[in-house]
Amino acid sequence: MTFPPTPALFGQRDVRIADLTTRRNDTLLNAYAWMRLARDSDNRILELFRQGLIRGTVTGGQGNEPLAVAAALVADKNTDVVSFSHRGLGGHIVWSGHLGDHLCQYLANSGSPTRAREGNIHHGDPSHRSLPMISHLGAMLSTVVGATDSQRRLGKPAIGFAFFGDGASSTGDTHESLNLAALLSVPVLFIIENNGYAYSTPVAEQFNAPSLWERARGYGLDGRALDCSDPTEVLRVLAEAAERVRNTGRAYVIEARTFRLRGHAAYDTCDYLAPGELDAIQAADPLPKFRASLVAAGLETRVEALESETRAFLESTLSAALPLPPASPVGMADDLYAPSTQINWAPTPAQPEKLTMAQALNRGLRKLLAEQSATLVMGQDIATYGGAFKVTEGLLHDFGRPRVLNTPLCESSMVGYAIGLANNGHRPVVEFQFADFVTEAATQVLLNAATYHFRSGQPCPLVFRLPCGGGLTFGSFHSQELESALLAFPGLKALYPSTPQDAFNALLAAYEDSNPVLLFEHKALYRRGKHPVAFDADFRSIWQAAHLLQGDYATVVSYGEMVHHAAAACAYFRDEYDTTFDLFDLRALAPLRLDAIAASLRRTGRLIVIHEGRRTHGFGAELVARLTEKEFTAFKSAPLRIASLDLPVPFAPELESAFRPNQESIIEAIANWMG
Numbered sequence: 248m249t250f251p252p253t254p255a256l257f258g259q260r261d262v263r264i265a266d267l268t269t270r271r272n273d274t275l276l277n278a279y280a281w282m283r284l285a286r287d288s289d290n291r292i293l294e295l296f297r298q299g300l301i302r303g304t305v306t307g308g309q310g311n312e313p314l315a316v317a318a319a320l321v322a323d324k325n326t327d328v329v330s331f332s333h334r335g336l337g338g339h340i341v342w343s344g345h346l347g348d349h350l351c352q353y354l355a356n357s358g359s360p361t362r363a364r365e366g367n368i369h370h371g372d373p374s375h376r377s378l379p380m381i382s383h384l385g386a387m388l389s390t391v392v393g394a395t396d397s398q399r400r401l402g403k404p405a406i407g408f409a410f411f412g413d414g415a416s417s418t419g420d421t422h423e424s425l426n427l428a429a430l431l432s433v434p435v436l437f438i439i440e441n442n443g444y445a446y447s448t449p450v451a452e453q454f455n456a457p458s459l460w461e462r463a464r465g466y467g468l469d470g471r472a473l474d475c476s477d478p479t480e481v482l483r484v485l486a487e488a489a490e491r492v493r494n495t496g497r498a499y500v501i502e503a504r505t506f507r508l509r510g511h512a513a514y515d516t517c518d519y520l521a522p523g524e525l526d527a528i529q530a531a532d533p534l535p536k537f538r539a540s541l542v543a544a545g546l547e548t549r550v551e552a553l554e555s556e557t558r559a560f561l562e563s564t565l566s567a568a569l570p571l572p573p574a575s576p577v578g579m580a581d582d583l584y585a586p587s588t589q590i591n592w593a594p595t596p597a598q599p600e601k602l603t604m605a606q607a608l609n610r611g612l613r614k615l616l617a618e619q620s621a622t623l624v625m626g627q628d629i630a631t632y633g634g635a636f637k638v639t640e641g642l643l644h645d646f647g648r649p650r651v652l653n654t655p656l657c658e659s660s661m662v663g664y665a666i667g668l669a670n671n672g673h674r675p676v677v678e679f680q681f682a683d684f685v686t687e688a689a690t691q692v693l694l695n696a697a698t699y700h701f702r703s704g705q706p707c708p709l710v711f712r713l714p715c716g717g718g719l720t721f722g723s724f725h726s727q728e729l730e731s732a733l734l735a736f737p738g739l740k741a742l743y744p745s746t747p748q749d750a751f752n753a754l755l756a757a758y759e760d761s762n763p764v765l766l767f768e769h770k771a772l773y774r775r776g777k778h779p780v781a782f783d784a785d786f787r788s789i790w791q792a793a794h795l796l797q798g799d800y801a802t803v804v805s806y807g808e809m810v811h812h813a814a815a816a817c818a819y820f821r822d823e824y825d826t827t828f829d830l831f832d833l834r835a836l837a838p839l840r841l842d843a844i845a846a847s848l849r850r851t852g853r854l855i856v857i858h859e860g861r862r863t864h865g866f867g868a869e870l871v872a873r874l875t876e877k878e879f880t881a882f883k884s885a886p887l888r889i890a891s892l893d894l895p896v897p898f899a900p901e902l903e904s905a906f907r908p909n910q911e912s913i914i915e916a917i918a919n920w921m922g
């Protein structure tokens with residue numbers, strides 16, 4: 248895309264404290280120019296929205312420019328990390344040094360940096376550590392913690408800038424992230440944009456405390472308030488705070504008393520404000536005051552010149568952006584996943600060793616840590632204790648704390664932290680203590696990580712290890728099968744091994760993939776006997792179903808622990824009735840590759856799907872639907888789905904065994920179906 252070059256008047260993108268004395272006038276004029284550009288752009292965007300040229304909505308940053316622009320100016324754009332809020336257009340412009348892309352983001356045309364997959368201000372520049380926000384407020388803070396930590400791990404003196412509003416300050420993610428940054432000593436400047444309102448809700452209805460910054464103390468951090476009515480003071484305070492955070496390596500909290508000069512978004516009429524309140528807010532606009540101070544310092548001519556040049560730059564950039572072709576849906580589906588990557592693994596262990604699945608996973612994790620410096624292993628109790636199922640036993644001892652780390656109970660920010668690390672080239676392997684707790688991180692896993700590549704073009708290589716499944720009397724909240732719920736969201740890959748060798752292979756395959764991969768590990772399989780495990784050059788075949796048994800009567804598809812029950816049931820029918828089944832272990836739940844299974848179905852004409860997840864909206868529904876759509880004419884009878892009951896997982900063994908399929912109930916269901 249060719250846009251007019253950024254005029255020389257915006258020449259300074261980096262402000263250090265000394266600049267406020269040694270080259271004060273130039274520095275302040277330059278800062279004013281960026282703020283003016285941000286204001287004019289936001290106003291123009293609003294006009295375009297009203298003309299119907301911008302769709303959706305727009306949340307302007309009018310009033311917040313001093314804060315967003317100043318933070319971007321004091322940041323080291325070559326190394327620091329940021330996530331601007333929906334009031335931060337000025338920050339985005341400074342971070343990039345140009346305007347055109349940002350206008351295209353709003354216009355959602357072919358020049359959009361998110362390829363128009365996202366609108367409004369939901370963009371960033373992830374390859375330059377500006378992390379694109381998602382709507383879910385609070386979710387971005389932990390990603391900044393992760394990417395900043397990633398930079399520090401790579402030896403760079405980076406700090407993070409994490410913006411969030413007074414409204415977002417009430418989210419659980421905010422608390423988790425502040426705690427995590429304090430605990431792990433990650434140098435992030437948390438900047439609360441307190442503009443007095445969350446949408447229509449005043450701060451008096453949001454929290455019962457005189458200030459937000461004082462919360463920092465509860466996390467073992469320092470902080471301060473910052474009045475944003477004087478942009479010069481904002482620059483000074485932020486420059487000092489950035490230096491402090493960089494030097495101390497400790498996070499710091501600034502509660503910026505900032506301004507929202509308009510309603511929440513374009514359509515907000517502000518009816519909820521008291522009479523005269525909007526006028527008072529607008530009278531407090533910091534930009535005219537800043538301008539007046541520059542004029543008072545004798546800079547009027549330069550101010551006027553830069554204002555007209557800023558307007559001309561905005562209009563010429565808009566003239567280049569407006570005629571660009573609209574966004575195209577071509578290639579959209581191909582961009583859901585980042586292109587697959589392959590690692591050249593050492594062919595070790597070469598000699599098969601008899602291992603349980605838990606031990607095989609442990610071997611796999613050791614291999615990842617030993618061969619790939621990008622590997623981090625994290626989760627609850629995974630360090631000294633070795634994990635609830637001892638899968639990570641000994642890793643801390645052998646690889647040390649920076650790479651093998653316990654996290655507090657903060658699944659959501661733990662995943663956000665991992666996303667930030669992944670954005671910056673690390674490859675975290677995240678253990679959930681039980682798969683059930685992934686619901687705590689639903690936003691981060693399903694909406695942030697899973698959509699990352701689609702909306703930003705940046706890979707998000709993560710492995711989520713999910714000890715799942717029942718049969719162990721662990722009750723409703725430690726026994727679930729969540730694959731169909733999680734995979735209802737696009738952007739995740741998923742593997743579900745049923746043997747120690749497959750688990751080892753799946754870990755390598757999941758790790759080298761550049762997308763978030765769910766690795767389901769059935770808890771009842773962790774110690775279901777020892778089997779030979781070695782490096783398998785063909786480990787990537789885990790992305791395909793395994794054909795376990797040959798047969799004629801029907802095609803049976805299963806995965807996880809149910810594969811073993813299904814195999815036992817097939818053996819029973821072979822031995823007792825001379826009836827044979829073609830049995831497949833699906834192994835890869837996403838992306839689904841059903842070619843071999845479809846070929847079998849064309850031969851057998853009958854389909855049985857067996858899984859432990861609940862029946863309604865279960866994974867079997869998708870399998871049956873796809874195979875029926877594809878092979879409708881092959882069917883000799885209605886397909887059979889064998890699944891758990893549509894109930895919470897009950898506790899007592901007698902109840903649980905009635906709840907989930909087992910060898911006997913599978914045999915009974917198949918026998919009835921055969922009639």
Ligand SMILES: Cc1ncc(C[n+]2csc(CCOP(=O)(O)OP(=O)(O)O)c2C)c(N)n1
Nearest residue numbers: 334382383384412413414415442444445446
């Ligand atoms: C977790 C979450 N809940 C609800 C919303 C809907 N929503 C969008 S903006 C907003 C208010 C945000 O207030 P604040 O954090 O103070 O930011 P401001 O808009 O004032 O800059 C709400 C409720 C959301 N985006 N995220």
Ligand SMILES: [Mg+2]
Nearest residue numbers: 412413444445
């Ligand atoms: Mg607010």
